[in-house]
Each structure stands twice: as C-alpha cells, then as structure tokens.
Amino acid sequence: MGGEQLGPLGKEAPGGQAPESPLLAVLSHLLSFLEHYGHLQRLQEQAGAYRARLRRAESRRRQQLRSFQRASRQRERDALSLVASLEGVISEQQSTLETLRGGMKLPSACSLPPAPPAGLHQLVESISALQGDRARLAEEIQGLRQELDEREKDKQQLAGSFHLQIQELKHQIEEREDELARLRTGMGVTDSEKRIHNLTVENEGLKQSLGVTQGLLQQLAAVSAQPSALLAKENEDLRGQVQRLEASLQQKLAQLAQLEGQVDALQWYKEEEARQLDERLCALQQALDAQLSRAPDVQYVTQTVEVESPSTLRSLAEVEERNRVLQEQLSSQGERCQRLTEQLQGSEEVAAGLRHKISAYEHEMAQLREQLLREISHLEAQKEEAVKEASECSEQHLDQLRQQFAGVRQRLAVLQPLLRSIRTDYGSLRGQVRSFSDFYEAALKEARQQMCSAISEVSEANRDLREKYQHEVLLRRKYHDQLVELKGNIRVLCRLKPVTEAEQQASEASVAVSTEPGSESSVTTSYKGKERTFELDKVFLPQATQEEVFLEIEPLVLSCLNGYNVCIFAYGQTGSGKTYTMEGVPDDPGINQRALEVLYREMEAKQGLCKYAVSLSLVEIYNEVIRDLLGKDPQERLDIKLNPDGSGQLHVPGLTCVEVQGFREIKKVAREVGRVAPQTGGIRGGRVGGLGSVPP
Numbered sequence: 036m037g038g039e040q041l042g043p044l045g046k047e048a049p050g051g052q053a054p055e056s057p058l059l060a061v062l063s064h065l066l067s068f069l070e071h072y073g074h075l076q077r078l079q080e081q082a083g084a085y086r087a088r089l090r091r092a093e094s095r096r097r098q099q100l101r102s103f104q105r106a107s108r109q110r111e112r113d114a115l116s117l118v119a120s121l122e123g124v125i126s127e128q129q130s131t132l133e134t135l136r137g138g139m140k141l142p143s144a145c146s147l148p149p150a151p152p153a154g155l156h157q158l159v160e161s162i163s164a165l166q167g168d169r170a171r172l173a174e175e176i177q178g179l180r181q182e183l184d185e186r187e188k189d190k191q192q193l194a195g196s197f198h199l200q201i202q203e204l205k206h207q208i209e210e211r212e213d214e215l216a217r218l219r220t221g222m223g224v225t226d227s228e229k230r231i232h233n234l235t236v237e238n239e240g241l242k243q244s245l246g247v248t249q250g251l252l253q254q255l256a257a258v259s260a261q262p263s264a265l266l267a268k269e270n271e272d273l274r275g276q277v278q279r280l281e282a283s284l285q286q287k288l289a290q291l292a293q294l295e296g297q298v299d300a301l302q303w304y305k306e307e308e309a310r311q312l313d314e315r316l317c318a319l320q321q322a323l324d325a326q327l328s329r330a331p332d333v334q335y336v337t338q339t340v341e342v343e344s345p346s347t348l349r350s351l352a353e354v355e356e357r358n359r360v361l362q363e364q365l366s367s368q369g370e371r372c373q374r375l376t377e378q379l380q381g382s383e384e385v386a387a388g389l390r391h392k393i394s395a396y397e398h399e400m401a402q403l404r405e406q407l408l409r410e411i412s413h414l415e416a417q418k419e420e421a422v423k424e425a426s427e428c429s430e431q432h433l434d435q436l437r438q439q440f441a442g443v444r445q446r447l448a449v450l451q452p453l454l455r456s457i458r459t460d461y462g463s464l465r466g467q468v469r470s471f472s473d474f475y476e477a478a479l480k481e482a483r484q485q486m487c488s489a490i491s492e493v494s495e496a497n498r499d500l501r502e503k504y505q506h507e508v509l510l511r512r513k514y515h516d517q518l519v520e521l522k523g524n525i526r527v528l529c530r531l532k533p534v535t536e537a538e539q540q541a542s543e544a545s546v547a548v549s550t551e552p553g554s555e556s557s558v559t560t561s562y563k564g565k566e567r568t569f570e571l572d573k574v575f576l577p578q579a580t581q582e583e584v585f586l587e588i589e590p591l592v593l594s595c596l597n598g599y600n601v602c603i604f605a606y607g608q609t610g611s612g613k614t615y616t617m618e619g620v621p622d623d624p625g626i627n628q629r630a631l632e633v634l635y636r637e638m639e640a641k642q643g644l645c646k647y648a649v650s651l652s653l654v655e656i657y658n659e660v661i662r663d664l665l666g667k668d669p670q671e672r673l674d675i676k677l678n679p680d681g682s683g684q685l686h687v688p689g690l691t692c693v694e695v696q697g698f699r700e701i702k703k704v705a706r707e708v709g710r711v712a713p714q715t716g717g718i719r720g721g722r723v724g725g726l727g728s729v730p731p
C-alpha cells in the first residue's frame with residue numbers, strides 16, 4: 036500500500052486531505068464500534084420480536100387446526116347420527132311391513148326388504164354435500180401447507196441473505212486484519228503499537244458481533260424449523276383423519292346405496308301388495324255387491340224354500356253364514372286399511388322431522404362453512420401481514436448492512452492518511468530513540484558528578500554542624516553551671532494553697548499568709564497577731580496552676596539529662612497540698628507526671644545523638660524508717676549510708692533498682708506498688724535524680 040493513493044476497494048482515497056490526528060481516528064473507531072454494537076442490539080431486538088410473532092402465528096395456527104379437527108369430528112358424528120336415524124327409520128319400516136305381511140298372511144316367498152323413509156334421497160344428497168365439504172377442507176389444508184412451504188422458502192432466502200452479509204463482514208474483517216498485520220510488521224514498539232492494539236481490540240469487537248449475529252441466525256433457523264416440523268406432523272395427522280373419515284363415508288355411502296336398492300324393492304313390493312289388496316278389495320266388493328243385488332231373489336227363494344224344501348233352507352243358512360264371514364273380513368280389512376293409513380301418516384311425520392333435522396344440519400353446515408371461510412381469509416390476511424413484515428424487516432436489515440458497509444469503507448479511507456502519519460511518527464520516534472541513549476548516558480554521568488559533589492558538600496556541612504553542636508552543648512553546660520551558681524544549688528519555692536469555701540464559711544477562719552503586691556519572692560505569715568516575712572526563691576499565689584509551677588522547675592528536671600543530680604521534694608503540714616503539687620489529679624497532673632513526660636520527650640528527640648538509660652527505685656521514709664517499696668519484703672528496714680566510692684554522696688544499701696523502658700512502664704510499676712503518690716521516689720537518669728514529698 037506504501038505511498039499509493041488508492042483506497043481499499045481501488046477507488047481514489049481523499050489524498051488531498053490533511054492526515055487526521057491519531058486520537059481522532061481512535062475516537063472515530065470507538066464511535067463506529069459503538070454504532071456496530073447498537074446495531075447488533077437492534078438486530079437482537081428485531082429477532083426477539085420476530086420470534087414472538089412466529090410463536091403467536093404458531094399458536095393461532097394450532098388453534099385453527101384444533102377447531103378444524105373439532106368441526107370434522109362433529110361432522111363425522113352428525114353423519115353417523117344421520118346413518119343411525121336412517122337405520123332406525125328403515126327398521127321401523129321393516130317392522131311395519133312385517134306387521135302388514137302378518138296381517139295379510141302373505142306367503143314367505145313374498146318377504147320384502149325394509150322400506151326407506153320419504154326424505155332418504157335428501158339425506159343422501161346432504162351426505163354427498165358433506166363429502167364435498169370435506170374435499171374442500173382437504174384442499175384448504177393443502178393450500179395452507181403450500182403457504183407454509185412458501186414461508187419456509189422465504190425464511191431460507193432470508194437466512195441465505197444473512198449468510199451472504201456475514202461473509203461480506205468476514206471478508207472486511209480479514210482485510211482489516213491483513214492491514215493490521217502489515218502495520219505491525221512495518222512498525223516497532225512505540226505509541227503507534229498502542230493504536231494498532233486499539234484497532235485490534237475493535238476488530239475483536241467486530242468478530243464478537245459477527246459471532247452474535249451468527250448465533251442469532253442459528254436461533255432464527257432453529258425457531259423456524261421447529262414449528263414447521265410440528266405443523267407437518269399435525270397436517271399428517273389431519274390427513275390421516277380425513278382419509279379415515281372418507282373411507283368411513285364411502286362405507287356409509289355403499290350401505291346407503293344398498294339400503295336405497297332395498298327401499299326401492301320394498302316400495303315396489305309395497306305398491307304391488309297395495310295393488311293386490313286393492314284388487315282383492317274390489318273383487319270382494321263386487322262379490323258383496325253381487326250378493327246384495329241377489330238378495331230379493333234369495334228372500335223370495337227363502338220364502339219359497341220355507342214353503343217348499345228344508346234342503347233349500349240349509350243352503351240358505353250356509354250362504355248367510357258365508358255372507359257374515361265375508362262382511363267380518365271386509366270390516367277387518369277396513370280396520371287394517373285404517374291402521375295402515377295411520378302408520379303412513381306417522382311415517383310421514385317422522386320423515387318431516389328428519390327433513391327438519393336435515394335442514395338444521397344443512398344450516399349448521401352452512402354456518403361452519405362460513406366460519407371456515409372467515410378463518411381462511413383471516414389466515415390469509417395474517418400470512419400476507421407476516422410476509423410483508425418479513426420483507427420490510429429484511430429490507431431494513433439490508434439497508435443497515437449497506438450503511439455499515441459504507442461506514443467501513445469510509446473508515447478504511449480514513450485509515451490511509453492515519454497510517455501515513457503513524458509511519459512518519461514512527462520514523463521520528465526511531466530517530467529520537469537512537470539519540471536518546473547517548474543523551475541519557477551523558478545526563479547520567481553529569482547527575483552522578485553533581486550528586487557526588489552535593490554529598491561531599493552535605494558531609495562537610497554536617498561536620499561543621501556537629502562541631503557547632505558540641506560547642507553549643509559545652510556552652511549550655513557552662514551557662515547552666517553559671518545559672519545554678521547564681522540561683523544556688525538549693526532552691527526553695529513556696530506554693531500558697533487556695534482557701535476552700537468550707538474554710539471561708541468557718542467562723543474562726545482568718546487569713547494567716549499574705550503576699551506583697553509586686554513581689555514574687557516574699558511571703559508574710561500572721562500568727563497570734565505576730566507577723567513574719569520570709570524571702571524565698573519564688574512564691575506561687577493560690578491561683579497558680581500546676582503548669583506554672585512545673586515551668587519554674589522544668590530546666591532543673593532537664594538538667595538531669597546533661598549529667599546533673601537533681602532532687603525535688605515537697606514539704607508542708609498535713610493537707611497543705613504536697614501530694615496535689617507533686618502527683619496532682621488525673622485531669623491536672625503534678626510535677627512527677629509532667630517531669631517524666633518532658634524527660635522522655637527530650638530523650639526521644641535526642642535519640643540519634645545520645646544514649647539514655649532510666650532506672651527506678653521507690654522508697655518510703657516514714658517515722659524515721661526507710662522501706663524499699665519495690666523490694667521483696669516491704670517491711671524490711673533500710674539504712675542511709677555514705678557511698679563507699681568516695682564521692683561523698685549518700686546511698687541506701689540493698690535498695691531495689693529496676694530499669695524501665697518508658698513512661699507507661701513506670702506507671703505500671705507504681706500501680707503494682709499500690710501507691711498512687713509515693714512518699715519518696717527517685718528517678719535516675721544519666722546521673723541520679725529524685726522526686727518526692729516529705730511531711731514535716
């Protein structure tokens with residue numbers, strides 16, 4: 036493809052346009068992918084709607100087939116009931132004829148078949164009409180099957196078009212993959228590789244969408260194949276039923292034809308019998324008329340015979356007897372004729388009822404036929420609608436695929452300038468990478484040199500700082516010594532306890548201690564009217580806080596870390612506030628707690644410079660007796676002696692001394708001892724320190 040100006044399909048690409056930026060190209064690819072995705076979602080929705088429509092059409096078709104089956108079963112039942120009613124009528128006629136035959140004493144040779152009713156021909160005609168309806172139904176079913184076949188063909192055509200579109204998409208994807216492969220082989224591992232990666236991801240997305248489309252197509256094929264198989268099976272069942280019905284109808288028709296022949300023969304015999312009966316009746320009537328016409332002669336003869344001969348009288352009696360028998364026969368024949376007439380009227384009524392039934396059946400059949408026609412027209416309308424929708428759907432899909440194709444072509448046209456810009460970028464980047472290694476090595480060398488010089492400068496500055504610090508430490512120690520010398524090794528501070536409300540309300544209460552305003556170091560006592568003024572290092576007024584008291588002695592506490600021995604203790608009468616000042620209360624701690632807190636804070640701050648060890652001893656001095664509160668036997672009495680090291684310091688032989696690691700451990704030990712405020716205590720820092728309170 037190189038520097039060609041031809042697009043992917045051989046058409047001229049927009050070579051005159053400026054190359055689009057890679058970011059815009061990637062964005063356009065992303066947008067096109069989103070379009071593809073939306074299109075696929077729409078396709079899936081359409082497929083879902085199409086499946087639902089197919090299911091609805093299938094259920095409607097099943098309902099129609101079930102109604103067809105019901106109607107055909109009803110017709111079969113009607114035909115069977117008609118045949119049964121015909122057989123009943125025929126049997127009735129047969130019994131009637133038998134009765135007639137018995138009454139007339141016909142010879143056995145003259146036995147007649149059962150006589151059919153008068154509307155038999157109409158029944159046969161209606162059955163033949165039923166047969167014609169069945170034939171029409173079979174034709175309709177055939178037509179429906181043809182429609183189904185046509186629809187299946189349409190579906191197959193649609194599936195074929197889908198396959199073609201998928202093949203086209205595959206072809207496009209393969210082309211793009213080839214192009215990507217060419218891009219990969221022509222470029223190295225730079226930002227352009229990322230773009231290629233994006234294009235690959237897009238191609239993967241297109242492949243996935245293709246897979247989804249194929250799955251959709253397979254689902255459509257499965258959905259379309261399933262109902263057609265079911266319909267074919269139901270059609271086969273219906274065909275079998277129709278064939279069975281036709282066979283039974285043929286049998287019934289044959290039976291009817293046979294019955295018709297029998298009815299014709301019976302009719303002929305009946306007419307013949309009626310004719311013979313009429314002839315006999317006429318002959319008997321004539322004989323009777325002849326006898327009646329000869330009566331005067333007989334009377335005359337009788338009268339004459341009465342006169343002339345008894346033999347004549349006997350013959351006359353015989354004749355009269357014969358005449359009476361003939362008259363009885365005549366009356367019985369008349370009665371029989373009457374009964375026959377009544378039976379004939381009954382048969383006509385039955386025939387009228389049957390005719391009525393047949394007309395009702397015909398009416399019902401006409402309704403069924405109309406219903407069938409309506410259903411067929413409805414089915415045709417549905418079929419046309421479905422075909423129209425399918426064609427519209429396929430056209431829309433075709434349009435969308437065309438649009439996609441156009442989009443892909445446009446993107447391919449856009450990709451050409453993008454590829455050229457990527458190539459130029461790649462060339463420039465390659466040059467930059469080649470020059471970068473030299474530049475990097477030079478910069479690294481320079482940075483190393485700068486770092487070495489900076490480190491040497493810093494170490495030099497550090498050395499100066501250390502020297503200055505040592506100098507400062509020495510100065511501080513010197514100044515502290517001077518301060519201690521100036522202030523004195525022993526400092527006496529006085530804290531005035533505030534007067535409580537109860538003490539104020541007491542009648543004998545009076546102010547025993549007072550201070551002079553403006554003076555922080557003098558206090559005046561008044562006892563029995565005699566006043567004495569004392570000069571001290573510092574006097575704390577009653578409103579002085581714990582913090583103010585501690586701030587005054589904080590430098591002394593911290594001097595312990597510089598190697599000085601420090602001892603702080605409180606002195607005063609009972610209830611004067613020694614414990615309050617030294618230990619304090621939980622919300623407002625005293626000197627002990629604050630001193631330990633400040634000492635540990637300072638030790639942590641100097642952790643890198645100095646190493647400190649803190650040990651703890653707890654001693655009670657009460658009534659001139661010294662007890663070791665950390666010892667195994669607290670009741671053991673200890674002594675205070677001079678230290679044998681020659682330093683002139685005092686020490687308590689056998690006193691327990693434990694090393695503690697922190698402020699919490701000190702608190703814990705104090706809690707175990709069971710003394711919240713030890714009467715006497717010692718904290719040993721770098722040298723020796725002590726904090727405590729001593730009653731007078």
Ligand SMILES: Nc1ncnc2c1ncn2[C@@H]1O[C@H](COP(=O)(O)OP(=O)(O)OP(=O)(O)O)[C@@H](O)[C@H]1O
Pocket residue numbers: 531532533577607608609610611612613614615616730
């Ligand atoms: N500066 C102060 N401000 C407020 N209350 C104080 C002050 N000093 C002492 N008290 C209160 O006075 C009471 C007695 O104080 P404390 O127990 O410290 O006296 P003490 O000298 O230790 O007595 P003892 O020698 O009998 O042990 C306590 O209730 C304490 O809270």
